[in-house]
Amino acid sequence: MLNDLDNFYFNYEEPTRSCLLALREVILKHNAQIKAEWKYKLPFFYFNRKPLCYLWLHKTYKNPYIGFVDGNLINDADLLKEKRSRIKILLIDKNDDLPIEKINHILTQALYICTNKQ
Known part of the structure; x- marks a missing residue:
């Protein structure tokens, strides 16, 4: 039986499922100290x-996105603020190749902020 975290991915149809699973892999491989948990x-x-x-799905665009907790401190033109004060998101086209370099670049910035935040 799958736990809630694993179940999340398998509740979606293709290509959304594969996109979310690939995003999970990219994030976890970025740094060995990044851990996945089921929260909120x-x-x-x-x-x-x-x-x-x-990870979540955008209600309007119906595409997955990565929400960066301290996204407001990351300066990248591809991050969307929308109506959030702290979080910015990177919208991912589920029908296209993942922008792995872009994701890794933003993750590097997010890790720096996370490490140096009080």
Whole structure:
């Protein structure tokens, strides 16, 4: 039987499922200290027990996104703020190749902020 975290991914049809699973893999491979947990009814990723980012589906665009907890401190033109004060999101096209370099670049910035935040 699958736990809630694993179940999250398998509740979606293709290509959304594969996209979310690939995003999870990219995030977890970025740094060995990033851990996935089931928090707030979604897959959340922590770095040294500090919240880093999460995966979710955009209600309007119906595409997956990575929500960066301290996204407001990351300066990247591809991050969307929308109506959030702290979190910015990186919208992912589920029908296209993942922008792995872009994701890794933003993750590197997010890890730096997470490490140096009080």
